[in-house]
Amino acid sequence: MEKIVNLSRLIEELVKEYDVFAPVGDDNFSQFSPIKNLGEANLDLINTTKPLKNLFLPQSEKLFSVDGAKENITLEPKKNINNKRIILGAKACEVKGIELLTKVYTGGTLPDELFEERRKNTIIIGLSCLEPRDTCFCAALGVNPFEEKGMDLVLTKINGKFVMKSLNQKGEEFFKKYPDVFSEINKEDLEKRDKLKESVLKKQNLSLDLKEIKEKLDKEVDNPLWEEISQRCINCGICTYLCPTCQCFDIHDEAGKGQALCRFRTWDSCMFPDFTLMAGGHNPRGKKKARIRQRFMHKFSYFIDNFYEPGCTGCGRCIKFCPVNVDILEILKKVKD
Ligand code: SF4
Ligand code: SF4
Structure with a gap:
């Protein structure tokens, strides 16, 4: 299903139930950070300075602490890994990065519990990449700016409006759960989206053997x-x-x-x-x-x-x-x- 979404209203609803993360910052420095409203996000960034992996494998995190001063040694349980969260505005190359890290961290006989829990509790709302940088070469690696794999829903910005498309059952639930934030999409918007896609894909045409x-x-x-x-x-x-x-x-x-x-x-x-x-x-x-x-x-x-x-x-x-x-x-x- 795909519809026009009032993103501002959707985020107001989502933050009641989820930790919501989106690209925050500017061209000097940006990363995926918690947001409470659309105004805090910068969805015009091509990609953030710090990659999305920081939300699955933080740059630095305390694994546990041991208080030897007490009679019994106590292990501090890890907090916040079970919070339900939404990542909004991730581009295809970021989501592919998480897919590859998931193979590394959960694919073997000893899955990494922290990574696995975070991945399990995350819904990804991707964002089509309309202006890849001249340093981008995702298409040569089998990803493309409109790739949807690994996302639950995807947004595409057309004429200042956001089209939201569900990609699986989790995504479909959004349309049922928040019906007031969606409106029907018209034929012109869909045609514009398809033309945009075609022109972006034409520019990302490098191939590598x-x-x-x-x-x-x-x-x-x-x-x-x-x-x-x-x-x-x-x-x-x-x-x-x-x-x-x-x-x-x-x-x-x-x-x-x-x-x-x-x-x-x-x-x-x-x-x-x-x-x-x-x-x-x-x-x-x-x-x-x-x-x-x-x-x-x-x-x-x-x-x-x-x-x-x-x-x-x-x-x-x-x-x-x-x-x-x-x-x-x-x-x-x-x-x-
Ligand atoms: S290749 Fe460039 S970014 Fe990487 S370690 Fe060397 S100087 Fe630093
Ligand atoms: S271009 Fe490839 S190697 Fe360089 S930062 Fe991106 S994913 Fe890593």
Whole structure:
């Protein structure tokens, strides 16, 4: 079903029952944050600075605390993971990122409980991407700006109005539950939406031969490209922190004097020199070129081995935010040539 939605009124209804998150901020910095009304959201952003993964795998979170001062050791239960929540305004590349992370975090024999609960309790209202950046290349990775997979409902902005379409039973429920916020869509709006879609898809027409790229990556271990990029890369880790699919974390314990010991999980990055440093001092990826190669191997070779698709959604963040202009797309093209 699809109808015109009064988004402002819908959000007023949703916040009574759910934690609602949407893109908040501007071109300098933005992320998915809790909102109480439409005015707090910025749905014109192409994609947020910080990826949606932050709501499933927070940059830093306390896993538990242990109060050793008490006679019995107590483990603090994790709070807020069972809250029902709605993510509104996620683009296709973000939702694809969550799909890939879900494979990593819940696909094995020991699913990550926190990630799994958050995913289970989340309804995703996507937003069609009408103006991809010149750094975006999602279509080359099998996603496209109008992709609906992984969403429960999707919004498309046409002539200043929002069309809302349900994509599954959860989505259908919205139309029954909040009938007053929807109105019928007319033929002109639908035609306009289809034309928009056609013109956006025409612009996102880059294709990459991922099979050939993987073969070359696997074969050319000593490709001089890695040394060349390492002359520029400053190992800041931004490309991995802001990547919607990068998934590595570190665990550390902290305790202040007289305070409970807390265990934290925080994002980590394969671009950091100590990422693979071992207790005895050996570091298998001590050289920068080895770390750079690892980033590409993980996304375009190992991820395909494990999950039959690349670990990249083509969101272009790593291109946009790298301080020294390391461009993943340019590098993939060079690997292929
Ligand atoms: S963002 Fe650029 S400089 Fe920073 S680690 Fe990544 S490739 Fe290197
Ligand atoms: S590798 Fe770069 S383009 Fe691909 S998903 Fe990560 S940030 Fe986006």
